[in-house]
Amino acid sequence: MANKQHKGHRPIHSPEKGELAMIEGILEGSPDAVGVAVIRLDCGCRKMAAVDKNGDPASKVIMYRDNAESICPLCQQDNGDYMRVVKQFISWKSPEPDTATQAMISSKVLGSEQ
Numbered sequence: 001m002a003n004k005q006h007k008g009h010r011p012i013h014s015p016e017k018g019e020l021a022m023i024e025g026i027l028e029g030s031p032d033a034v035g036v037a038v039i040r041l042d043c044g045c046r047k048m049a050a051v052d053k054n055g056d057p058a059s060k061v062i063m064y065r066d067n068a069e070s071i072c073p074l075c076q077q078d079n080g081d082y083m084r085v086v087k088q089f090i091s092w093k094s095p096e097p098d099t100a101t102q103a104m105i106s107s108k109v110l111g112s113e114q
């Protein structure tokens, strides 16, 4: 198992601990997934969804909040509105897809190349 985490020239977005646990759970439940889109909202809640190699959803969108039973009242109202997104990235499953595929999926899922 080679660790390629620190190679490459794109910025490394590292998921936080709580996110990592969620990502692993989502990947386990989504055999077609090549990664998980992580969307952080300004309220501290997170939105996540697995994506497949074509950039299509490979799971339902999951919303959660660290150390909380449920997402915040605001998210329950607006369902994590796009306007409140503070950071979004894709956490790739190992082995990561090639850069061209990553760029294609990122632009499809996140709306721009990350």
Ligand SMILES: [Zn+2]
Binding pocket: 041, 043, 044, 045, 071, 072, 073, 074, 075, 076
């Ligand atoms: Zn929230």
